[in-house]
Amino acid sequence: MDKQSVLESVSTLVAAGELSEAELMAAYRGGAGGEVAERQTRYSTVLYFIGGGVVVIGIVALIAQIWNDLGSVMHVVVTLGSGLAAFTVGVLLSRRQTLGAAGPAFFLIAALVLPLGLAVTLDEAGFQPEHFAWQSLISLVLMGAFTAVYQLFRSNSLLLYAIGFATWAFFAITGWIAGPNPSFAEFEFIEYRVLAVGLSFLVLAFAFADTPRRELSGILYGFGSMAFLGAALALGGWKPSQNVFWELVFPGLVFAVLYASVHLKSRVLLTAGSGFLAAYLLKITGEYFSDSLGWPLALVISGMMLMGVGYLTLRLKRRYLSE
Amino acid sequence: MKPKKKIDVTLLIGLGIPVVMIVLIAAAIYLPRLVANVEEPKYDFLYTVGYAQGYRCFVEDGRLRLEEPESECVAPGLPGMEELQFFIHRVKENTSERVNFEAASDLHLDNTALSPDGFEIAYGRRSEFFFPMFSSRDYRTRYLRKDGFTEKLELEVGESFQNAYNVTFLGWIEE
DSSP: OOHHHHHHHHHHHHHTTOSOHHHHHHHHHHHTTHHHHHHHHHHHHHHHHHHHHHHHHHHHHHHHHHGGGSOHHHHHIIIIIHHHHHHHHHHHHHTOGGGTTHHHHHHHHHHHHHHHHHHHHHHHTTOOTTSHHHHHHHHHHHHHHHHHHHHHHOOHHHHHHHHHHHHHHHHHHHHHHHTTOGGGOSHHHHHHHHHHHHHHHHHHHHHHTTSTTTHHHHHHHHHHHHHHHHHHHHHTOOTTSOOHHHHHHHHHHHHHHHHHHHHTTOHHHHHHHHHHHHHHHHHHIIIIIHHHHOHHHHHHHHHHHHHHHHHHHHHHIIIIIOO | OOOOOOOOHHHHHHHHHHHHHHHHHHHHHHSHHHHSOOOOOOOOEEEEESBOTTOEEEEETTEEEEEOOOGGGOOOOOTTOOBOEEEEEETTTTEEEEEOHHHHHTSEEEOSSSOTTSOEEEEEEEOOSSSTTOOEEEEEEEEEEETTEEEEOOOOOOSOGGGGGOOEEEEEEEO
């Protein structure tokens, strides 16, 4: 079979919906050196990113040592300047495919140092960067910058940074709009925003699952399920100021996540779902039965239920998620 | 012909959730009456700002009273602190009008925290952290609040900026 006919067959299968991009890429990777090459690439990527993190720690320690000896202009130069330099190096290195993840590693440095640099610049200019309006501006600028470089290089790490800055922008903008309004001052306001962010992450993870960005799915499923279920559990409150709606809805949400874990073959969702089911059982037992049954008996019942959750998780993992 | 780009509905929903949340919060802030079905507040209220020079100002049997100080108990006012001033806040117009003690003492006042139509005056909140998750009470801003409805009070506080911290509610004005 020659190359042209193989490519035509691939096109036919894709058009018929019988071949996904993920399957095609898996076949490509299998032929292009298999697991060994992939593992080597992964090790070098991890080392690049660890190196980026260590560089950031070094920059912060160095700046902290000499901070008081520097003037306003130098404060901006060492923080914003370092961030911009790292961003520029990231752009230049990302243009050379042979350097692997070196470019994204410099983008990691930029993503960690640039927020500090922009905050220092605003502070030195006489503004108050801790205010929501300025936080909104900083996060939107960084989200725009990282979305732009993502459009150029299509790197998953760049999309992750852009999502991170977008999340920060969401909290800052909503805080800015709410202002000092006391109706939006209660802890519930934070919980509802975390719930929305969690739901958004879960939907984005699902959207990325069958695309070249599928590596982000696991991370987004993990953070999304923890944020979504964590916020829903917190919204339930505690007796006597509990919210009955959220306490009743929560088991449904957990089982929806467990069902989704099986359907989507996601271990992260299964782990989060079982963890929060266990947390919910403990909470409900402590909240409603510790007074009537007494703590020792309530603990025995909770322990039995936790064992049940453990068994359910194991069964689901073995039956549906084992390759 | 250029192939049409397929729109990923799931991606749009994922990106749209935070945007919808922002729009809903903005609607709740800027169009509170649409979100919370609460009738307009009816009761104006009396408040003071400034330093009382040792006078004790209080409401008794629905009337404003001013008790003269014993001279040895009078502490000197702090620099920049203004004398005691009385204001009536008109809730419908959200404006304040300065009145003298004689006019204020003619008013019939209800000095309970809740107005007869169920509104209360609440402090605003502010964030003191870089990451906007935590907040504390803002003693400079006050809101009229009932159920899900809140409206920022534009209180007249005189010349000194310190007066914004020293607003004292005296009572709801009953007709």
